[in-house]
Amino acid sequence: MLSVHLHQLQIHAYHGLYAEEKVLGNDFLIDLTVQYQPASLPIEQIEETINYVTLYELVKKHMAIATPLLETVVSNMAMDILAQFSLSEEVHISIRKMHPPIAQFTGATGVSISLNRKDL
Secondary structure (H helix, E strand, O other): OEEEEEEEEEEEEOOOOOHHHHHHOEEEEEEEEEEEOOOOOOOOOHHHOOOHHHHHHHHHHHHOOOOOOHHHHHHHHHHHHHHHOOOOOEEEEEEEEOOOOOOOOOOOEEEEEEEEHHHO
16 A cells, blocks of 8 residues: 655635634644555556645645535545545545634644545
């Protein structure tokens, strides 16, 4: 099994339930892993793998759609990856909200998903 990763993507977006989040937005940190079984090794052509540039564009597209729940964002993103990349077998995504609007809270909140093609 081979894995393609995007680590610590930093994106400002407008996800959240509260009015201030929809206006001010928040900073999000995203980690993504897509696993697949290569047809053969070594991999020498971009068509034989999952292009991380295309993955990044897909992440940006989903993060640009203001959504109340991160659970919705992460599950839509995972399903879209499995649909768009026929090689992909399993997807792991973690999204952290870096400055959640919680009084006297220090830290980040987040959600993650692991989705296998067999689960669909």
